[in-house]
Amino acid sequence: MKIIETDVVVVGAGPAGSTTARFAAKGGADVVMIEKRQEIGSPVRCAEGISKPLLDKIDLKLDQKDIARQVKGAKIISPSGHVLTISEKQAGNEVGIVLDRVFFDKHLAKLAADEGAEILLKTSAVGLLKDDGRIAGVRAIGPSGEFEIRAKCVVGADGFESQIGRWGGIDTTLSPDDITSCFQYRLTNIDIDPDYCEFTIGSMAPGGYVWIFPKNEDTANVGLGIQLKQLKKPGEIKAALDRFISKDKRLAKGKPLDMVAGAVSICAPIEKTVIDNLLLVGDSARQIDPITGGGISNGCIAGRIAGETLAHAAETGDFSGRGLQTYEQGWRDVLENKQYRNWMAKEKLVKLSDDVLDKIIQALIEVGVEGLSALAILQAVAKKYPELVEEFKDFL
Amino acid sequence: MIHMKNVFQRISIDQEICMHCGACVGTCPKNALFLHDLTVAADENCNGCLLCVRVCPIGAIEKVPGGKRR
Numbered sequence: 320m321k322i323i324e325t326d327v328v329v330v331g332a333g334p335a336g337s338t339t340a341r342f343a344a345k346g347g348a349d350v351v352m353i354e355k356r357q358e359i360g361s362p363v364r365c366a367e368g369i370s371k372p373l374l375d376k377i378d379l380k381l382d383q384k385d386i387a388r389q390v391k392g393a394k395i396i397s398p399s400g401h402v403l404t405i406s407e408k409q410a411g412n413e414v415g416i417v418l419d420r421v422f423f424d425k426h427l428a429k430l431a432a433d434e435g436a437e438i439l440l441k442t443s444a445v446g447l448l449k450d451d452g453r454i455a456g457v458r459a460i461g462p463s464g465e466f467e468i469r470a471k472c473v474v475g476a477d478g479f480e481s482q483i484g485r486w487g488g489i490d491t492t493l494s495p496d497d498i499t500s501c502f503q504y505r506l507t508n509i510d511i512d513p514d515y516c517e518f519t520i521g522s523m524a525p526g527g528y529v530w531i532f533p534k535n536e537d538t539a540n541v542g543l544g545i546q547l548k549q550l551k552k553p554g555e556i557k558a559a560l561d562r563f564i565s566k567d568k569r570l571a572k573g574k575p576l577d578m579v580a581g582a583v584s585i586c587a588p589i590e591k592t593v594i595d596n597l598l599l600v601g602d603s604a605r606q607i608d609p610i611t612g613g614g615i616s617n618g619c620i621a622g623r624i625a626g627e628t629l630a631h632a633a634e635t636g637d638f639s640g641r642g643l644q645t646y647e648q649g650w651r652d653v654l655e656n657k658q659y660r661n662w663m664a665k666e667k668l669v670k671l672s673d674d675v676l677d678k679i680i681q682a683l684i685e686v687g688v689e690g691l692s693a694l695a696i697l698q699a700v701a702k703k704y705p706e707l708v709e710e711f712k713d714f715l
Numbered sequence: 716m717i718h719m720k721n722v723f724q725r726i727s728i729d730q731e732i733c734m735h736c737g738a739c740v741g742t743c744p745k746n747a748l749f750l751h752d753l754t755v756a757a758d759e760n761c762n763g764c765l766l767c768v769r770v771c772p773i774g775a776i777e778k779v780p781g782g783k784r785r
Contacts, residue, residue, distance in 0.1 A: 364736060547742065580772040
């Protein structure tokens with residue numbers, strides 16, 4: 320059987336995996352990144368919105384092709400149709416870019432390749448290799464059959480459906496409260512405001528929201544997510560999205576260019592993402608914002624820290640859980656508080672009735688809002704209508 | 716076209732509807748579902764909780780009549 324030897328094997332070439340591979344290789348580690356699909360970035364499983372501040376945090380200059388659309392702000396729409404418009408300035412650049420993931424993901428993988436990382440496509444990890452109980456790489460299947468990638472560290476960047484963590488003994492199981500199931504069309508021939516990302520909240524998408532992220536003048540990613548706990552019937556997600564589209568005059572005549580299904584975690588930070596010779600990053604580490612369901616930024620930011628940690632480990636030869644603590648601590652320092660707070664806010668948000676959501680949005684339209692974060696929004700409401708956000712007292 | 720109906724007695728995955736998105740795989744509390752390049756399959760660890768049936772965004776998974784939770 321063929322055997323490849325390396326310092327680090329990264330399983331999954333999404334944004335988190337590629338960013339990990341890039342910074343690990345940049346720091347001198349030998350890196351092999353495997354991707355089960357035949358093409359990086361496709362099929363897209365994402366609504367493709369990111370905020371601009373991410374780019375500096377991972378030293379990334381987007382190519383023109385990476386960007387489908389730059390927007391001017393966001394609109395949050397209440398159940399009965401009140402529209403809160405948040406300009407880019409107010410949102411502190413929090414909204415900004417609708418990506419073209421087909422190009423964006425390849426760009427990130429190219430940056431990893433430029434640093435010397437190897438890339439293997441159509442190659443799946445099917446199990447962990449162990450030497451005397453110690454994790455020693457992955458068993459993989461590629462176009463020429465089964466082989467071994469012997470590595471000092473396995474990076475699970477294998478997405479929502481992650482197996483790496485579970486195989487290694489990290490519990491990434493999610494409660495039905497902490498999963499959102501999603502369906503999206505890329506719709507063309509629609510009559511939208513192409514300069515704003517739209518979020519509609521309320522009982523049409525309990526525990527989630529409907530998004531419209533413009534790709535160009537008359538095309539947008541239109542999708543809907545619902546908390547798993549609230550789902551009863553099979554296929555409910557797609558049916559709810561179809562219903563929403565048929566009722567919205569701007570969308571009803573739209574034609575689909577693609578369909579995307581998927582799920583995201585909306586959980587509190589998990590207890591550990593590192594064990595001896597293995598770490599998790601991105602969706603597999605459940606590093607997702609529980610309010611927005613966004614994962615690209617967090618995955619890339621954590622990926623950089625993981626990569627830098629792995630480069631250091633390659634120098635010292637210490638890939639033990641203790642040696643990898645720099646990553647565990649590092650990503651928590653920058654992401655954990657916000658993820659935890661937004662998870663608490665989500666737990667409360669899902670309980671609000673349409674009536675209360677309407678009142679909150681109306682209050683916000685009246686008082687204005689300084690930022691797009693859940694905290695900023697709730698603080699704005701609390702100033703004038705503390706009774707509306709009574710539930711969130713601890714959070715504030 | 717691949718048909719994998721009744722691969723397992725508690726659930727059945729309609730491969731013609733399935734989009735291989737992995738929603739069921741990441742949701743399964745028993746890690747009994749796997750996503751390979753173009754198939755999703757269930758194994759004997761399935762306990763019949765049917766969370767996969769609910770989470771599937773397009774309704775590609777159904778309960779097999781008579782399948783029991785264990």
